Amino acid sequence: MRIVGIDLGTTNSLIAYMDGQTPRVIAGRGDRAMVPSVVAMTDNGLIVGDPAKEHLVRNPARTVYSVKRFMGKGLADVADELKYFPYTLSEQGGVIRLKIGEKSFSPPQISAMILKELKQRAEAFLHEEITKAVITVPAYFNDSQRQATKDAGMIAGLDVVRIINEPTAASLAYGLQQRTQGTIAVYDLGGGTFDISILKLKDGIFEVLSTNGNTHLGGDDFDHVVAEVILKDIRATHSLTLEKYDDAMQTVRLEAERTKIRLSDEQTATAVIELPDGKGTYRKVFTRDQLEAITGDLIERTLAPCRRALKDAGLQTSDIDEIVLVGGSTRMPLVRQRVQELFDRAPHSELNPDEVVALGAAVQAGILSGDTQGMLLLDVTPLSLGIETMGGVMSTLIRRNTTIPSSAKEMFTTYVDGQTGVDIHILQGERELAKDSRSLARFRLKMPPLPAGVPRIEVTFLIDANGILNVTARDMRSGQSQSIEVKPSYGLSDEEVEQMIGDSFKFAAEDITARKLIEARLDAGALIAATEKSLGQGGHLIATDEIAAIRAALAALAAARDGADPRAIRARMADIEQAAHHLTATLMDDSLKQALQNKKLSELP
Amino acid sequence: MDQTQNTSNKRTELQMARSMCWHCQSEVTGEYYCGQCVKVQPLSKEMDYFTCLGLPRLLAIDTAALEAKYYELSRTFHPDFFQSKTEPEQQISLGNSALLNTAYHMLKDPVQRAEYLLKLEAGSAKDIRNSPPADLFEEILELQEDLEAFRSASGDAKETDQYRSKLLVDRAQLEQRRQDMDTKLAGLFTKWDTIQNRAPQPDALRPQKDDVLKEMRELLSNRTYLRNILNDVVAAMEGGHADRRH
Numbered sequence: 045m046r047i048v049g050i051d052l053g054t055t056n057s058l059i060a061y062m063d064g065q066t067p068r069v070i071a072g073r074g075d076r077a078m079v080p081s082v083v084a085m086t087d088n089g090l091i092v093g094d095p096a097k098e099h100l101v102r103n104p105a106r107t108v109y110s111v112k113r114f115m116g117k118g119l120a121d122v123a124d125e126l127k128y129f130p131y132t133l134s135e136q137g138g139v140i141r142l143k144i145g146e147k148s149f150s151p152p153q154i155s156a157m158i159l160k161e162l163k164q165r166a167e168a169f170l171h172e173e174i175t176k177a178v179i180t181v182p183a184y185f186n187d188s189q190r191q192a193t194k195d196a197g198m199i200a201g202l203d204v205v206r207i208i209n210e211p212t213a214a215s216l217a218y219g220l221q222q223r224t225q226g227t228i229a230v231y232d233l234g235g236g237t238f239d240i241s242i243l244k245l246k247d248g249i250f251e252v253l254s255t256n257g258n259t260h261l262g263g264d265d266f267d268h269v270v271a272e273v274i275l276k277d278i279r280a281t282h283s284l285t286l287e288k289y290d291d292a293m294q295t296v297r298l299e300a301e302r303t304k305i306r307l308s309d310e311q312t313a314t315a316v317i318e319l320p321d322g323k324g325t326y327r328k329v330f331t332r333d334q335l336e337a338i339t340g341d342l343i344e345r346t347l348a349p350c351r352r353a354l355k356d357a358g359l360q361t362s363d364i365d366e367i368v369l370v371g372g373s374t375r376m377p378l379v380r381q382r383v384q385e386l387f388d389r390a391p392h393s394e395l396n397p398d399e400v401v402a403l404g405a406a407v408q409a410g411i412l413s414g415d416t417q418g419m420l421l422l423d424v425t426p427l428s429l430g431i432e433t434m435g436g437v438m439s440t441l442i443r444r445n446t447t448i449p450s451s452a453k454e455m456f457t458t459y460v461d462g463q464t465g466v467d468i469h470i471l472q473g474e475r476e477l478a479k480d481s482r483s484l485a486r487f488r489l490k491m492p493p494l495p496a497g498v499p500r501i502e503v504t505f506l507i508d509a510n511g512i513l514n515v516t517a518r519d520m521r522s523g524q525s526q527s528i529e530v531k532p533s534y535g536l537s538d539e540e541v542e543q544m545i546g547d548s549f550k551f552a553a554e555d556i557t558a559r560k561l562i563e564a565r566l567d568a569g570a571l572i573a574a575t576e577k578s579l580g581q582g583g584h585l586i587a588t589d590e591i592a593a594i595r596a597a598l599a600a601l602a603a604a605r606d607g608a609d610p611r612a613i614r615a616r617m618a619d620i621e622q623a624a625h626h627l628t629a630t631l632m633d634d635s636l637k638q639a640l641q642n643k644k645l646s647e648l649p
Numbered sequence: 650m651d652q653t654q655n656t657s658n659k660r661t662e663l664q665m666a667r668s669m670c671w672h673c674q675s676e677v678t679g680e681y682y683c684g685q686c687v688k689v690q691p692l693s694k695e696m697d698y699f700t701c702l703g704l705p706r707l708l709a710i711d712t713a714a715l716e717a718k719y720y721e722l723s724r725t726f727h728p729d730f731f732q733s734k735t736e737p738e739q740q741i742s743l744g745n746s747a748l749l750n751t752a753y754h755m756l757k758d759p760v761q762r763a764e765y766l767l768k769l770e771a772g773s774a775k776d777i778r779n780s781p782p783a784d785l786f787e788e789i790l791e792l793q794e795d796l797e798a799f800r801s802a803s804g805d806a807k808e809t810d811q812y813r814s815k816l817l818v819d820r821a822q823l824e825q826r827r828q829d830m831d832t833k834l835a836g837l838f839t840k841w842d843t844i845q846n847r848a849p850q851p852d853a854l855r856p857q858k859d860d861v862l863k864e865m866r867e868l869l870s871n872r873t874y875l876r877n878i879l880n881d882v883v884a885a886m887e888g889g890h891a892d893r894r895h
Binding site: 045205206246247249411412413414420421422446447448449450451506508509 | 720723724727728729732743744747750751
């Protein structure tokens with residue numbers, strides 16, 4: 045059974061597969077492999093990717109981008125970055141909900157829409173149904189964020205056979221291609237997150253020594269500081285407060301991104317923004333120096349995690365043999381410069397930083413399916429796992445940077461005679477106090493009603509190869525295992541995921557119609573334009589009643605295009621092709637004749 | 650102590666007499682797989698980390714060989730290779746891998762290795778010290794006073810610098826003490842290995858073994874105490890959180 049590899053990114057997503065022993069990304073229309081991680085919910089259904097990106101400005105309140113930043117999070121976690129998000133957010137059961145139109149969606153549901161788009165793309169390309177996938181996540185993602193990603197896969201109808209870390213995925217693709225041995229550092233600065241992983245590569249084993257990062261630092265943040273400068277400038281020069289206009293805010297954000305990208309290749313770039321209410325056009329020239337001055341602090345914030353990762357691996361910068369850059373943001377010259385200074389070594393960039401993670405996911409898929417042999421990835425858990433003990437202190441069970449799978453056992457008993465349960469609070473993080481750590485989940489351990497201290501329940505905390513926690517309990521006196529219901533602090537319950545899977549099937553029919561409609565409209569537009577052109581070129585060559593018939597068919601198609609029935613559009617398109625058949629043939633004859641006339645007789649065969 | 654010996658004898662016997670295959674109930678003859686149905690077998694819950702990695706109970710370890718064995722066993726047990734197998738096999742692979750990972754990392758680090766050996770041979774790893782060891786008492790007291798002064802120092806830069814340089818001197822002194830401890834520890838490692846090589850049976854030369862273990866336990870406790878203090882100093886000077894281990 046084929047397993048595909050998916051890079052579910054903050055700004056762009058990709059899908060890749062193994063072509064024999066070579067990982068390849070799958071391109072869509074127009075040969076673009078990257079699918080912008082943008083979802084637009086229009087009146088005519090769901091749109092994902094490039095066409096959805098256009099809706100960011102046209103219909104900002106119903107277009108979702110960077111949803112990855114919300115995965116596995118509560119509302120309070122994202123409070124300070126909502127400036128550019130025009131839709132209403134709420135929270136239910138520790139999970140953010142986005143209100144789009146009349147409906148409410150959890151971040152895994154939105155991510156599932158992107159996954160479905162990728163799935164369909166792969167199915168069209170490979171001519172087979174795709175049901176299994178490896179999906180990548182930032183290495184520094186916590187348990188809730190990983191679980192949310194797995195939920196997204198399930199909602200999209202995918203069996204997520206493995207969650208792997210983005211920098212380690214990149215190392216697989218890199219190692220496969222370069223046949224490297226030694227110690228490498230993968231510096232991964234993506235659209236929304238930063239990761240650093242240090243690995244030892246030896247005889248096909250990819251052993252992660254340490255990892256660190258910041259799940260809230262990436263290209264989006266660079267865009268925001270550039271956008272801030274533009275907004276402030278427009279306020280000063282045009283007395284316009286753009287924050288009031290959702291669409292203009294998206295225009296500014298996208299133009300800030302474009303400007304930033306251009307400054308990676310050029311010394312200056314001009315941001316151009318059409319102002320609302322007919323206030324004219326705003327222009328501002330940015331120099332690369334300016335960009336570096338305002339983004340320098342953000343880049344600086346990636347260096348401390350690098351040092352911590354080195355320290356945890358017990359290594360010096362001089363022990364690192366190679367540095368691999370991953371993620372679109374590593375195209376910025378200042379990022380490269382700072383990384384080079386830190387490690388005192390020029391970083392590698394042979395591989396396309398946008399594609400390498402998806403390629404690595406495909407390699408891992410090949411390992412899991414047994415098609416790719418000789419390689420094995422040994423990854424670590426990025427954050428310490430523990431439980432809350434008396435006095436609100438976190439007692440660590442599994443330390444950060446422990447190789448996974450990993451397990452820890454803890455024995456629990458009672459303090460009061462006849463006590464029937466013990467509440468357990470699972471935490472993740474590096475802080476000493478429970479209140480400073482991330483709450484993962486809670487559960488109640490059932491105890492047999494016996495004198496205090498007599499019950500002995502052994503709880504096993506196991507972090508699996510996905511970096512996701514599994515908890516099991518066993519009564520040591522009876523030897524019976526106990527089923528426990530772990531309630532995630534920031535996650536969907538199993539019932540909710542089930543419900544969302546059901547909903548997604550229900551909406552699937554609507555989605556397919558919506559997709560067909562969009563494609564039919566695009567094709568209709570192209571046919572109308574082409575027919576108009578033919579009429580202009582060859583109208584004089586055909587009879588007037590033929591022209592009238594074509595014009596009538598064009599009008600009918602234009603009317604159908606405004607409707608919502610893709611089959612009607614296709615039918616009117618067929619009418620045009622028939623009506624314009626003679627015209628097309630005549631034009632071809634004519635152009636052939638002209639071509640011949642332009643040549644001398646001697647040149648003819 | 651006697652009790653520990655008995656259980657450790659019993660443990661060896663259990664491992665020798667391999668049990669039945671969980672799947673086909675035939676006697677397991679292969680090392681990790683059933684000879685009959687070729688299903689992976691769970692590593693015994695009683696198995697110690699030395700046995701897991703095929704090593705004698707010695708403290709000097711060839712780390713390259715340890716790594717090679719770890720990689721080899723990872724290729725045997727890792728869940729990646731059980732993706733298409735049955736649920737019980739996947740669970741066994743998960744459990745075996747988790748045990749292997751813990752075993753490898755425990756044995757790779759010399760201090761953790763010694764602590765683990767203590768636990769195996771003498772029941773518990775080490776005592777948690779709450780007061781400084783006698784021979785370090787004065788130095789640690791001085792350091793703690795200086796640390797307190799540094800922490801409560803007013804914003805005056807000159808004053809802070811003064812305390813800082815004092816702390817640096819204290820720290821260097823204690824770092825030296827720690828290095829001395831490590832040298833002493835290495836000596837105890839050799840001592841243990843010599844006795845163990847001469848008499849690998851658990852009961853043999855027991856009094857001599859216990860003497861070494863007792864000395865080792867004392868030293869490891871002092872070392873941990875000292876390291877936590879040093880970490881506090883580093884954290885205070887860097888303004889971060891102390892990174893306490895063990």
